[in-house]
Each structure stands twice: as structure tokens, then as C-alpha cells.
Amino acid sequence: MKRKDKGVTGLCNLGNTCYMNAVIQCLSCTTPMVEYFFSWQFEAFMAREKKELLEAFSNLMTNMWFGKDRNLSPVDFLSVMRNIHPPFGKRSQQDAQEFLIYTLNALHEDLTKKDKKRSSDNAGSSSGARVNASESPISRLLQGVLRQTTTCLKCGQTNHRDDTFTVLSLPIASADETSLQECLECFFQQVMLTKMDKIFCSLCKTKQDTSVKGEIWKLPKILILHLKRFEYKGHVKRKLKTNVDFPLNNLDVSPFLSSVNVKHQKYKLYAVVNHFGELDYGHYTAFCKHPGTKEWNAFDDIRHFRISELTVQTSSAYILFYTNQTFSCPKKTSSCSACC
Numbered sequence: 001m002k003r004k005d006k007g008v009t010g011l012c013n014l015g016n017t018c019y020m021n022a023v024i025q026c027l028s029c030t031t032p033m034v035e036y037f038f039s040w041q042f043e044a045f046m047a048r049e050k051k052e053l054l055e056a057f058s059n060l061m062t063n064m065w066f067g068k069d070r071n072l073s074p075v076d077f078l079s080v081m082r083n084i085h086p087p088f089g090k091r092s093q094q095d096a097q098e099f100l101i102y103t104l105n106a107l108h109e110d111l112t113k114k115d116k117k118r119s120s121d122n123a124g125s126s127s128g129a130r131v132n133a134s135e136s137p138i139s140r141l142l143q144g145v146l147r148q149t150t151t152c153l154k155c156g157q158t159n160h161r162d163d164t165f166t167v168l169s170l171p172i173a174s175a176d177e178t179s180l181q182e183c184l185e186c187f188f189q190q191v192m193l194t195k196m197d198k199i200f201c202s203l204c205k206t207k208q209d210t211s212v213k214g215e216i217w218k219l220p221k222i223l224i225l226h227l228k229r230f231e232y233k234g235h236v237k238r239k240l241k242t243n244v245d246f247p248l249n250n251l252d253v254s255p256f257l258s259s260v261n262v263k264h265q266k267y268k269l270y271a272v273v274n275h276f277g278e279l280d281y282g283h284y285t286a287f288c289k290h291p292g293t294k295e296w297n298a299f300d301d302i303r304h305f306r307i308s309e310l311t312v313q314t315s316s317a318y319i320l321f322y323t324n325q326t327f328s329c330p331k332k333t334s335s336c337s338a339c340c
Contacts, residue, residue: 005290005292005293006065006066006292006329007028007029007064007065007290007291007292007329007330008290008297008304009028009063009064009065009067009069009070009071009072009304010070010071010072010299010301010302010303010304011024011025011071011072011073011074011299011301011302012071012072012073012074012075012301012302013301013302014073014074014075014078015091016091016092016093016094017074017078018093018283018284018285018300018301019093019094019095019096019099019284020074020078020081020088020094020096020099021074021284021286021299021301022096022273022274022284022285022286022299023096023099023100023103023273023286023319024060024064024074024077025271025286025288025299026100026271026272026273026286026288026319026321027100027103028061028064028065028288029270029271029288029289029290029291029327030141030222030270030271030321030323031291031327031328031329031330032141032221032222032325032327033137033138033141033142033222034061034065034330035330035331036137037054037057037058037061037062038058038061038062038065038330038331038332041137042054042058045111046058051110052080052083053080053081053084053106053107053110054107054110054111056076056077056079056080057077057107059076059077060074060076060077062332065329065330066332070302070304071302081099081102081103081106084102084106085102088102093280093281093282095230096273096275096284096318096319097167097169097226097273097318097319100167100224100273100319101166101167104138104142104166104167105166107136107138108136108138108139109136111136111137111138112134112135112136138166139164139166140221141220141221141222142166142220142221142222142224143164143165143166143220144164144165144166144216144217144218144219144220144223145162145163145164145165145216145217145218146162146163146164146165146214146215146216146217147160147161147162147214147215147216147217147258148160148161148162148163148212148213148214149212149213149214149215150199150210150211150212151210151211151212151213152199152201152203152204152208152209152210153192153208153209153210153211154201154204154208154209155201155203155204155208157201157202157203157204162217166220166224167224167225167226167319168187168223168224168225168226169226169228170183170184170186170187170225170226170227170228171183171186171187171228172227172228172229172240172242172244173185173186174242175240175242176242177242177243177245178242178243178244178245179244179245179246180225180244180245180246180247180251180320181252183225183227183244184225184253184255184256185255187214188213188214188215188255188256190211190212190213191211191212191213192209192210192211192212193209193210193211193212194209198210215256215257215258216253216256216257216258217258217259219253219257219265219324221323221324221325222321222322222323222325223251223253223267223321223322223323223324224319224320224321224322225319225320225322226318226319226320227244227317227318227319227320228240229241229242229275229318230279237279237280238279239275239277239278239279239282241315242315243314243315244315244317245313246269246313246317246320247269248268248269248309248312248313249268249269250266250267250268251266251267251268251269251322252265252266253265253266253267254266265324266324267322267323267324268322268323268324269289269312269320269321269322270288270289270291270321270322270323270327271286271287271288271289271320271321272286272287272288272312272317272318272319272320272321273285273286273317273318273319274286274287274314274316274317274318275316275318276316283300284318285298285299285300286298286299287299287307287312291327291328291329291330292328292329296308296309296311296312
């Protein structure tokens with residue numbers, strides 16, 4: 001049997017769990033995060049505070065990167081996630097974006113050292129997951145800050161509201177064909193609130209026409225973009241199969257920053273979650289760029305094979321993982337300087 005590349009491991013489908021497998025593959029090649037779970041800092045943390053999810057995730061990543069098997073079963077990790085969110089335990093298709101947010105939130109909260117109640121209502125946030133204010137290796141890598149500025153159009157008074165995010169959920173800008181840049185422009189476009197949507201101005205002491213503008217206040221090292229392909233209008237549900245053109249290199253987010261002085265404004269793609277089929281019955285796969293070989297691999301549950309960079313761009317792209325860092329293969333004993 002052909003020897004597998006380190007870190008290239010298939011995952012068994014445990015009953016409509018392709019959504020989980022695709023997300024895990026993308027997290028597995030997020031090597032600055034994964035390396036933390038192989039470090040002495042993590043071992044010291046676990047010696048003080050036993051966390052079931054952290055142990056399950058660490059074991060899964062260890063087996064995927066350093067195990068000899070070409071495929072393995074993520075049953076232990078799924079069992080823990082089922083306790084966090086019971087629908088993940090059902091043998092029915094779930095949303096990969098929702099699973100991603102729950103997973104990142106849960107890992108983050110367990111790493112803040114305090115046992116806080118996990119909030120289950122974050123998955124519907126328009127900007128992804130709001131995580132608590134405490135820092136963790138997860139938040140230091142994947143958390144950015146959005147600033148929303150409201151301006152009274154009569155007196156000019158402005159107010160700012162800052163929200164953290166780990167995933168940006170972008171509207172698809174056109175029904176036919178569009179680009180990721182256009183989707184970002186649509187997300188960050190200025191909105192005018194008039195008539196019934198006026199906002200109360202504390203200076204004018206009455207509701208006034210108001211402009212609302214969003215910008216990125218703080219860039220994350222890992223930028224995760226979710227394309228909102230599932231559309232709900234009343235009782236009607238449908239999937240948008242629009243082709244969204246996205247760059248593999250040099251994604252420029254500078255037009256959406258609140259400060260021109262922010263560094264590392266350009267990102268390169270390293271992983272994609274794809275969705276094939278319809279809204280209620282479909283299949284998830286992943287494309288991941290190996291941090292060592294720099295080759296792209298396709299993951300379809302236990303099937304995995306190399307693909308050309310030219311085939312990464314498809315109309316099935318659902319979640320895009322970008323970074324402004326340089327990745328390398330994780331090492332089992334080194335500390336994670338990138339996220340600590």
C-alpha cells in the first residue's frame with residue numbers, strides 16, 4: 001500500500017457526518033492552531049484542567065497528523081460534540097458552517113480556563129460567532145473585530161459598536177455570477193435607515209434618518225468566509241448555486257478596514273468546504289493545501305487524492321479559509337509561538 005503523506009488522512013462517515021469531516025479536514029490544516037494541541041503549553045493546561053472536548057480534539061489531530069492509518073473514525077470527537085449540541089448526534093445532515101462555529105466556540109471556551117455556559121444562540125449571528133471576551137489560542141488566531149458606525153444624518157453624531165467574529169457570513173451579491181470581492185462589498189456597504197427604520201438620536205432626542213457602515217477594526221490571522229448559499233424566504237427554501245470567483249492568493253481586504261495602517265491586509269487561500277446537491281440533501285467535501293508539500297488535496301470522507309490548483313475554484317465552494325501567515329507542518333513537541 002502506498003505510504004500516506006503526513007497529515008493526509010481520510011475520515012469515516014458515521015451517518016451523514018460529511019459536514020463534520022469536511023470541517024475537521026480544514027481545521028487539521030490550520031496548523032498554527034493544531035500545533036498548540038501538540039505543545040507543552042497544552043499539556044500543562046490539561047494537567048490542571050481536564051476537558052473532554054480538548055482531549056478528543058487533540059487526540060483526533062494527533063492521529064490525523066502522526067498516525068499510520070490512511071483513514072480513521074472521528075467517533076470520539078463526534079460523541080463529545082453531540083453532548084454540546086444534540087442535533088450533531090442525529091443521523092441527519094447538518095450545516096457545516098454551524099458545526100464549525102460550535103466547534104470553535106467550544107474549543108475557545110474550554111481554553112479560557114473558566115467553566116462558562118456555552119451559548120447556543122451564536123450560530124445565527126450575521127457575522128459568525130460572538131465569542132466571550134477572554135483570550136485563548138483560538139481567539140488569538142481566528143478572532144477579528146467588526147466596527148459598526150451609525151451616523152445621524154441630521155446632527156452628524158456618530159456611535160461605534162464593536163463585535164468580535166470568527167466567521168464572516170457573506171451574502172451572494174448576484175444570482176448569476178459574482179466575485180468574492182463583490183460579496184465583501186455587499187456585506188460592508190453603507191445602509192441608510194429611513195422612514196420606519198429610523199434610529200433614535202440621543203442628541204436630537206428623536207428618531208432620525210441614520211447611516212450604518214461596517215468595517216473591520218481588527219484583522220484575524222485566519223480569515224474564514226462563509227458564502228450564504230442557503231436562502232430562506234417564508235416557507236420557501238433554496239440553495240444558491242451561483243459561481244463565486246475567489247482568489248487563491250492576494251485576497252485584498254484593505255477596502256474594508258477602518259484603519260489603513262493595519263498590516264497583513266492580503267490573504268491566501270488554504271482550505272475550502274464544498275457543498276454539493278440541494279439544501280436538504282447534499283454532500284460536503286473539502287479541499288486543503290498541505291502546509292508541507294504545498295499540494296492541494298481533495299477529501300471526500302475516507303477518499304482523498306491530490307488535485308490541481310486549477311480545480312480548487314468551483315461553484316460548490318461554501319466556506320473559504322484564508323490566512324495572512326505562512327504555514328508549516330506541525331511539530332509534536334514545540335510550542336505554538338504563532339498563537340501564544
